[in-house]
Amino acid sequence: MQSINPFTGKVICDYKEYSSSEVEKIILKVDQAFHSWKLTSFEQRAIFMKNLQARLLVKKEELAGIIVSEMGKVKREAIGEIEKCASVCGYYAENAESFLKNEPIKTEASEAYISYQPIGTVLAVMPWNFPFWQVFRFLAPALMAGNTGVLKHASNVSGCALAIEQLVSEAGFPENVFRTLLIGSNAVKAVIENPLIKAVTLTGSTPAGRSVASIAGYALKKSVLELGGSDPYLILEDADIETAARLCVTSRLLNAGQSCIGAKRFIIAEVIYDQFKAEFVRLMSEAKFGDPLDPETSIGPLARIDLRDELHQQVVKSVEMGATVLFGGFIPEGSAAFYPPTVLENVVPGMPAYHEELFGPVAVLFRANSEEAIRIANDTVFGLGAGVFTSNIEKGKALAEKGLEAGCVFVNDFVKSDPRLPFGGIKESGYGRELSVVGIREFVNVKTVVVR
Ligand code: NAP
Numbered sequence: 279m280q281s282i283n284p285f286t287g288k289v290i291c292d293y294k295e296y297s298s299s300e301v302e303k304i305i306l307k308v309d310q311a312f313h314s315w316k317l318t319s320f321e322q323r324a325i326f327m328k329n330l331q332a333r334l335l336v337k338k339e340e341l342a343g344i345i346v347s348e349m350g351k352v353k354r355e356a357i358g359e360i361e362k363c364a365s366v367c368g369y370y371a372e373n374a375e376s377f378l379k380n381e382p383i384k385t386e387a388s389e390a391y392i393s394y395q396p397i398g399t400v401l402a403v404m405p406w407n408f409p410f411w412q413v414f415r416f417l418a419p420a421l422m423a424g425n426t427g428v429l430k431h432a433s434n435v436s437g438c439a440l441a442i443e444q445l446v447s448e449a450g451f452p453e454n455v456f457r458t459l460l461i462g463s464n465a466v467k468a469v470i471e472n473p474l475i476k477a478v479t480l481t482g483s484t485p486a487g488r489s490v491a492s493i494a495g496y497a498l499k500k501s502v503l504e505l506g507g508s509d510p511y512l513i514l515e516d517a518d519i520e521t522a523a524r525l526c527v528t529s530r531l532l533n534a535g536q537s538c539i540g541a542k543r544f545i546i547a548e549v550i551y552d553q554f555k556a557e558f559v560r561l562m563s564e565a566k567f568g569d570p571l572d573p574e575t576s577i578g579p580l581a582r583i584d585l586r587d588e589l590h591q592q593v594v595k596s597v598e599m600g601a602t603v604l605f606g607g608f609i610p611e612g613s614a615a616f617y618p619p620t621v622l623e624n625v626v627p628g629m630p631a632y633h634e635e636l637f638g639p640v641a642v643l644f645r646a647n648s649e650e651a652i653r654i655a656n657d658t659v660f661g662l663g664a665g666v667f668t669s670n671i672e673k674g675k676a677l678a679e680k681g682l683e684a685g686c687v688f689v690n691d692f693v694k695s696d697p698r699l700p701f702g703g704i705k706e707s708g709y710g711r712e713l714s715v716v717g718i719r720e721f722v723n724v725k726t727v728v729v730r
Pocket of ligand 1: 403404405406407408412430431432433434461462463464466467481482483484485486489490503504505506537538539635637703707708
């Protein structure tokens, strides 16, 4: 397993994959840790979680440096990611107890209530794009609920995976409450099938989700899937065009476009199409790609050369089929995995840019009247996030609630994850939710207790 700096192209480190017997031994230890961890009070867990929050903040420069070197995110975004991890630790340290307190239910019995109990060791299979945040939004609620966890991180961010394990240990959590497994994706099946693993959560691509879900399904273990997205944004004719264009470009370019909830398809009312397009292309063309450590850089390289090449192929094939490039659309010279901000129009069904997730800084513009707009927005296998820009808030809310097929819809803003709000998708974007009260209840036994 190799970490390669996508800006320099240099190998940072070669990691030896753990053998199956090493993996089994770790899982056994994590299971043993569960039996005492589950008995700790919320108060005790919160002390460790707050230590973890503090460690993240103390070490944010160093940790952000690992993210930058392993996957190329610009430094200021990497620091923001670490701060967000600290915030989710604080959030669950403060709220887990109230989220999981017993809930009385009136029946004929003298007492009846729901008791939320931990279930054991949960496997987290995680992606490289937010290599700390994706893990922490699993880790914080899982540990606060009294579960233990093992992490199989993406193979290109093993440095991040080991740093997270180290942080948990530095925060004083009991040994083996959370462990990292350095394994490839072909070793995941055996981990899911291990009887000591009680559930699995995966954040990643739809094919990976399909595979993990089928193994978990056969093993009769609960799974939560946070998968890909091709988020549509409706720009209605009464939208504030400048604000809409600025926020849409911000969302499209965040993390060099490698975000599941990045705004990807822009469906613009006919009457404002030309004006929005001009502003959108102008802002996309102003974004500067370069060294992720340079504070002037807006977007860094993509995480890996192969992913950059795949993205370019999606653009090339779409153009061969008739799409128009308004800006970008080429591979820059040099060894870094750069891809320039790119804008496409005249994209129609059948083209990769119409149907597939574009995991990089590539935007697709559609011109549509109001009836077509919703149809185009929902004409996708994905259903993660979506946005509406309009000055008519009631109309925006109606489209958000009843029109757009997505797990989260933001009106006059772009979709962001927030510890306080449920996060997740529908259709091939997955199932289950992370964050908020809903997220912490995914991996607990919702136990009914009745007393006569
Ligand atoms: P990926 O290739 O699916 O990998 C994600 C994780 O799954 C990695 O740890 C990977 O391990 C593992 N994996 C891949 N194939 C697997 C299989 N067949 N069985 C078991 N494990 C498997 O995704 P990625 O390229 O890292 O991340 C980008 C994708 O994640 C995008 O589609 C993006 O939209 C999605 N994503 C979704 C969310 C969300 O919350 N919905 C958030 C972030 C990203 P290896 O690295 O060893 O292959």
